[in-house]
Amino acid sequence: MPASARATAPGSPTRADGRASFQKARRRASVQALLLALPLIVFLLSTFIAPIALLLARSVQNHEVPDSMPALTRALDAWDGQGVPDEHMFALLAAGLKEAQQSGQLGTVARRLNFDQAEFRSLLMRTARQLPPDAPPAWKPALVELDARWNSPEIWRLLKRAATSPTPDFLLAAVDAQVTPQGSVAFVPDNASIYRQAFGRTISISATVTLLCLVLGYPVAWLLANLPAKSSNRLMLFVIVPFWTSVLVRTTAWYVLLQPGGVINSLLMGLGLTTHPLPLIFNRAGVLVGMTHVLLPYMILAIYSVMKSVSPVYVRAAQSLGAHPFVAFVRIYMPQTLPGVGAGCFLVFVLALGYYITPALLGGAGDEMISQLIAIQTNTQLNWGLAGALSAYLVIFTAIFYFLFNRIVGIDRLRFG
Structure with missing residues (x-):
């Protein structure tokens, strides 16, 4: 019988069958190797990769104000950032301060805002302590009377940036830069660079x-x-x-x-x-x-x-x-x-x-x-x-x-x- 006939005889293995068996054996060996390495992979992911990824993610996260004052955050996001906001924004600020104080998150918010301006913590704490128990006829003059800094556009601009997430502020601060009121990026002088x-x-x-x-x-x-x-x-x-x-x-x-x-x-x-x-x-x-x-x-x-x-x-x-x-x-x-x-x-x-x-x-x-x-x-x-x-x-x-x-x-x- 010719060799070609023997190769194609019923029940005899073909070249395609041999190739399929080889590929199957390789896949089985790859799966076994992966299973052997799986504990090490999980260990590296949980103790090395994940912590580094979480730390790097913190560089653009800005969750303190949005989590503690969601209503004020939404209003600040819609605000154009020009001048001092209207009465509605001041009312949301007062409500947000009360809510953050009751939930125990006011200190976290104050610490976050203090990164942008050193006086922000004292401003928030003082305002929260002196908020009237009953709502006044208008919150804007009431808060400005408590502390005149609430009538500063710069304070509200910083509050708006602190309520924005993700944010480039930390990445800019890490190279001694910041966003100016005009929206451009400016570096601090070399003698003040850290x-x-x-x-x-x-x-x-x-x-x-x-x-x-x-x-x-x-x-x-x-x-x-x-x-x-x-x-x-x-x-x-x-x-x-x-x-x-x-x-x-x-x-x-x-x-x-x-x-x-x-x-x-x-x-x-x-x-x-x-x-x-x-x-x-x-x-x-x-x-x-x-x-x-x-x-x-x-x-x-x-x-x-x-x-x-x-x-x-x-x-x-x-x-x-x-x-x-x-x-x-x-x-x-x-x-x-x-x-x-x-x-x-x-x-x-x-x-x-x-x-x-x-x-x-x-x-x-x-x-x-x-x-x-x-x-x-x-x-x-x-x-x-x-x-x-x-x-x-x-x-x-x-x-x-x-x-x-x-x-x-x-x-x-x-x-x-």
Whole structure:
């Protein structure tokens, strides 16, 4: 019987049947792999992705006034924002203040409005306490008599913006900008800027720490990659051991070492190198020393992982053809390690962008990084909207820097081996 007849004989498997069985087996394997990874996916979504998404969503949410004073919010949304509103708006304001006070939400509303203008909390609280029990003939003159600030168009404009959700106000405030009464966006003067300077300072400190880690870490990684395995493993312990120690403990240790009466200043003065203690703490020097010490192992391990896969044959071949050892190292060896350099620089830079403990303990008043301002907004000011906006910009900066690093050295092509 011909082969073609045997292939199409009843009951014999065909090529289409084999392909279908293969696809079915692949789908079954994919489902099994997904089920195995499902607990990890759920854990990451619930403890990492969801909290970050909620915090970023706070940067455009403005729910305090709309939730506590819905009727006033609808009226403010329809108001054109020109001048002082009419009697109906004042009546809704009085009703909203009474409703918020009875529900216990007046403090939340006052705190939110106080972010826009420092006197708003006292204005709302004073007005709510002095509201007459019975409705007067006209609410507008009654409220203006209680506090003349209610006759200010600026107060009502801020109240209208606070009742708008979603809002760009927090995103603008995070870069020291605001919407003017004319509807345009204006930045505060440079001498009054807080967050723009903090972002610039954060990028500057992170870049400096990354450069220091690269300069210190590259020779160490090269030494570990080229020593015999026994010696390399022993020295690797000095790189890995810091991971077993808390960041807070390491930072506190530098706090002790760098202070005016600490070990370093005492040693320098004892050797006669200086006659007075050097300012090594509560300034930029302390921040750079502490952060470099903490982040240096990340740079070393990232570069080392690539150097281990670089064959020494290429450098020896260049030297055998007449190249100077330094030239061979720079032109042959170093380009092969660029993926590791890029990965290490990106990892250290991103970690430095969000650093908090070390700058807070070792830095001074002029060394605040953006992470410290986010902590202040969440823990002290309770301004979650501004904290979310600052975090959103930090995420955007991280994405931009990843794109730049990837374009320069191609860190997505890194292979650890």
